[in-house]
Amino acid sequence: MIHTKSALIPSQSPAANPAANPLFSCKANHTGRSPVLLFSRMHQSSLLAKLDYSVLQQCMHCGMCLPSCPTYDETKRERNSPRGRISLMRAVADGDLTASRAFAEEMYYCLGCLACETACPAGVDYGSLFETARAEVERTGAAATPQRTFWRWLTLRHLFLKPRLLRALGTALRIYQKSGLQFVVRKSGLLRFLPLSLRALEPQTPTIAPRFSHELIAEVERGFAIRPSASAEPPPSQNKEPGETNSLPPQTPAHRRVALLTGCVQDLTFPHINRDTADVLLANGCEVFTPPVQPCCGSLHAHNGDLESARTLARRQLDLFPVGELHAIITNAGGCGSHLKKYGHLLADDPAYAARAHDWDAKVKDIHEYLVENGCRPPGAGCGETSVTYHESCHLCHGQKITAQPRQLLKLIPGLTLTELPESSWCCGSAGIYNITQPEQSAKLLARKLTNLATTQAPVVATSNPGCHLQLQNGLTAHPGHPCQTVTQPVTLLARAYRAEMAAAEARLDR
Ligand code: SF4
Ligand code: SF4
Helix, strand or coil: CCCCCCCCCCCCCCCCCHHHCHHHCCCCCCCCCCHHHHHHHHHHCCHHHHCCHHHHHCCCCCCCCHHHCHHHHHHCCHHHCHHHHHHHHHHHHHCCCCCCHHHHHHHHHCCCCCHHHHHCCCCCCHHHHHHHHHHHHHHHCCCCCHHHHHHHHHHHCCHHHCHHHHHHHHHHHHHHHHCCHHHHHHHHCHHHHCCHHHHHHHHHCCCCCCCCHHHHCCCEECCCCCCCCCCCCCCCCCCCCCCCCCCCCCCCCCCEEEEECCCCHHHHHCHHHHHHHHHHHHHCCEEEECCCCCCCCCHHHHHCCCHHHHHHHHHHHHHHCCHHHCCEEEECCHHHHHHHCCHHHHCCCCCCCHHHHHHHHHHEEEHHHHHHHHCCCCCCCCCCCCEEEECCCHHHHCCCCCCHHHHHHHHHCCCCEEECCCCCCCCCCCCCCHHHHCHHHHHHHHHHHHHHHHHHCCCEEECCCHHHHHHHHHHHHCCCCCCCCEEECHHHHHHHHHHHHHHHHHHHHHC
């Protein structure tokens, strides 16, 4: 491994010499030990220093990525650009800079949208750099405050690590929302006793669905039958612990057997999209295996600097699914899919899981990708909508390079016109939990998206990620006069079309 000093970014930039910038100065040494010795020890354990140095060297500072970066577009400051951030990361890797609080703030100001990867002619793996840089921030505690540490412990180490606990919280939230208690709390003014940050977030709390995915989808489903709607009677649930299911009954020869990932946020807020995904797969001749209790994929953890928990969750997924028996493992969430396809990289140093993770990566398919690759049967009826536009999830288009397939599927639906959305691949500001951690910048991006949506005059916008779905839904709810008032997903429109086709066939039989 060649380890050279970091190249400097252009001298007119504020980030040209990060070490000389007071914002990026090393943290004060209160221990009384030699600062040189202390720094050298800290540097040796730096995660960025341990990263394959060729990844850091890939950037040739051409600046081609700058126009596509939403944070650079906002500030026009080099340090807020992909090139500037990579220089900072390289300075940390080289030991020229410690992961200070300012470094941490810069890494968390980045959306992680990966638009820079799409624009980069050198093929810079910004996603790996970004995840490692955030992990370094967490390792050093550069951004730590008691409040932040508590919320990270509660969410990353408990709620999103334990699917049953997350569902229990979802059930409690559902009762709070449906019992009228939420209405009373909002009207009574009790919310003013919350800290300002939580008060601002309260209206964005997603509505919890009346039933979760395992109450809508049986563990194994076969045949071409389409359920009339997600409100149909639930199948018998066979709750097993993660890890219990590792083999399946004999495969029906006529069917391609696929597994369906139900996600965590998707499971609580949009389980009907999981039902729709299963229905579309069934309508295309698949046998669908959906374990009733599934762990989070770990993308939330990886994107927020908790790579250890991300590895734990990846191992649980590998224990749960019989990868060798499956034609594909289907995801319908862009953010999850981008992470799920990198388990091989995540577990490369784990001898017990590395080979399985490699096989897993090859089997994970986004639903649109899978349908287009294997041939999607055009539905014989419309979906009830006539005009739609399409917003691209960053991690579907930039992370997975899946751009044409969702559009191709929408165009298969009879009577539906797709109007292109200007800047369709520009981030909507959701970006994982960016709307919570950076509400101001997130709101600016959402406003830009709503302006673009208005130009299409489409009443419906389709997208393929629960985070984007919620962000757009919150934005449109706050603007009741906006021409677009419905957020949906391509797979939902496709499932509706298949259901309409089946209803028409049944009506003909009844005549
Ligand atoms: S991930 Fe997005 S916000 Fe971050 S540097 Fe790349 S383009 Fe800019
Ligand atoms: S486009 Fe790629 S190589 Fe050029 S500055 Fe941006 S990250 Fe570096």
